[in-house]
Amino acid sequence: MNIQNTNNVFVFDMDNTLIKTDKANNLAYSEAISLVQGVKYKIGNGKRFTRNKLKTVFPDLTEAQIREIVTCKELCFDSYLEETELNQNLFMLLKRLHHEGCHTILLTNSRSGRAISLCNYYNLTKYFVRRFFYEDCIDNKYTLLKSLGYNLQNVVLYENEEVAFSEAATNGINLERIIKIEF
Numbered sequence: 662m663n664i665q666n667t668n669n670v671f672v673f674d675m676d677n678t679l680i681k682t683d684k685a686n687n688l689a690y691s692e693a694i695s696l697v698q699g700v701k702y703k704i705g706n707g708k709r710f711t712r713n714k715l716k717t718v719f720p721d722l723t724e725a726q727i728r729e730i731v732t733c734k735e736l737c738f739d740s741y742l743e744e745t746e747l748n749q750n751l752f753m754l755l756k757r758l759h760h761e762g763c764h765t766i767l768l769t770n771s772r773s774g775r776a777i778s779l780c781n782y783y784n785l786t787k788y789f790v791r792r793f794f795y796e797d798c799i800d801n802k803y804t805l806l807k808s809l810g811y812n813l814q815n816v817v818l819y820e821n822e823e824v825a826f827s828e829a830a831t832n833g834i835n836l837e838r839i840i841k842i843e844f
Contacts, residue, residue, distance in 0.1 A: 668812075668815045669763065669764070669815055669816075669817055670764045670766060670806075670811055670812075670815050670816050670817070671755075671758050671763055671764065671765045671766070671816075671817050671819070672765075672766045672768045672806070672816050672817065672818045672819065673751070673755060673765065673766065673767055673768070673789075673819045674768065674769055674818075674819060674820045674821065674822075674825065674842075675767060675769035675771050675776055675779065676709075676769065676770070676771055676821075677709070677821045677822075677844070678748065678751070678819055678820055678821040678842045679747070679748055679751055679752070679755070679767075679785075679819070679842075680745050680746065680747055680748065680779055680783065681745060681746040681747075681748065681844050682745050682779070683706065683708070683709045684706045684741070684744045684745070685738060685741035685742065685744040685745045686709055686710060686734075686738070687704040687705070687706060687709070687710045688704075688737075688741045688744060689734045689735075689737040689738040689740075689741055690704055690710045690715070690730075690734050691703060691704045692733075692734075692737045692740075693730045693731070693733035693734035693736075693737055694715075694719075694730055696733055696737075697726065697729050697730045697733050698719070698726070698730070702718070712727065712731060715727060715730060715731075735772060735774060735775055738775050738778065739778050742778065742779070742782045745779065745782070746844070747783050748842065748844060751819060751842060752783075752785075755785070755788050756788060759787075759788040759789075764790050765788060765789050765790055766789060766790060766791045766792070766793065766806075767780070767785075767789045767791070767792040767793065768793050768802050768805075768806065769793070769794055769795070769802070770795050770798070770802060771794060771795060772794060772795045772796065773794035773795070773796050773797075776792070776794050777792075777794075780792070793805055793806075801828060801832065803828060803829055803832035803833070803834065804832060807832065807833065813832060813833035813834045814833065814834075814835060816834050816838060817838045817840065818834055818838060818839045818840065819840050819842050820839060820840070820841065820842060821841065821842045821843065826839050826841070
């Protein structure tokens with residue numbers, strides 16, 4: 662592939678693609694549950710804790726309590742930035758693409774506050790032409806790109822989640838241009 666081709670758009674996912682965030686996420690959730698509910702709940706680092714898992718573990722929580730825990734988790738996250746890990750190989754590729762003048766985009770389902778904190782922590786912002794966050798995506802992150810005029814056939818996507826591969830392909834990104842990233 663000729664990366665000098667300006668028709669190529671290089672799109673990077675954040676969580677567990679560019680930056681490993683599960684440990685920090687889980688620690689922030691543990692702290693938030695403790696602060697909001699007054700209950701110590703240790704979350705292992707094996708799998709990412711999510712809103713859905715929160716509802717499963719604490720089925721009696723109201724929607725307001727869930728929102729309060731999630732908001733608190735977002736606020737606590739910054740204190741665990743040192744528990745994240747930059748994917749050095751993917752970062753080197755991002756830097757190379759940027760220095761060669763390629764169009765690089767951060768496209769994440771992360772909320773903007775957390776994603777910006779991570780970008781600042783690792784000094785990544787300057788390597789992206791554009792950044793899009795959870796709040797920017799009305800339907801899904803790939804329809805956002807389409808709505809902004811990007812030709813999805815020109816997208817090279819770096820992603821770690823199988824579900825995202827299917828969603829990307831369904832929305833017009835060529836499966837051969839979806840690069841599976843593993844730490």
